[in-house]
Amino acid sequence: xxxxxxxxxxxxxxxxxxxxxxxxxxxxxxAERFKHTQAVGNLKRENKLPASDPVREQTQIARLEQLALxxxxxxxxxxxxxxFVIDEVIQNHKRKAE
Numbered sequence: 753x754x755x756x757x758x759x760x761x762x763x764x765x766x767x768x769x770x771x772x773x774x775x776x777x778x779x780x781x782x783a784e785r786f787k788h789t790q791a792v793g794n795l796k797r798e799n800k801l802p803a804s805d806p807v808r809e810q811t812q813i814a815r816l817e818q819l820a821l822x823x824x825x826x827x828x829x830x831x832x833x834x835x836f837v838i839d840e841v842i843q844n845h846k847r848k849a850e
Contacts, residue, residue, distance in 0.1 A: 786841070793845040803845035809838055 796803065813834055820830035 782837070785837070786844075789841040790844065793841070793848050796845060797849050803849055804842045812838070 793803070795801070813831055816830055816834050817827040820827040
């Protein structure tokens with residue numbers, strides 16, 4: 753193994769370690785977010801409110817697109833990701849309302 757290969761292997765290992773740590777942060781953050789959305793769903797069900805709030809959803813998507821731009825993350829990807837999360841939350845609210 754050349755010195756360059758050893759350096760590349762070391763850097764690769766460091767990057768992968770960071771990715772693993774960030775993946776864990778994402779999972780725990782999503783879990784925390786879903787705890788709050790479950791509480792919102794319970795409040796909506798108890799107060800006979802609709803499962804979705806299109807105005808809030810659009811406001812959140814616009815806000816997070818701006819955050820994505822600030823973070824130098826592709827806003828199209830961020831919007832798709834958030835849309836996926838929101839749709840899952842709405843489905844959870846609907847299931848609990850049944």
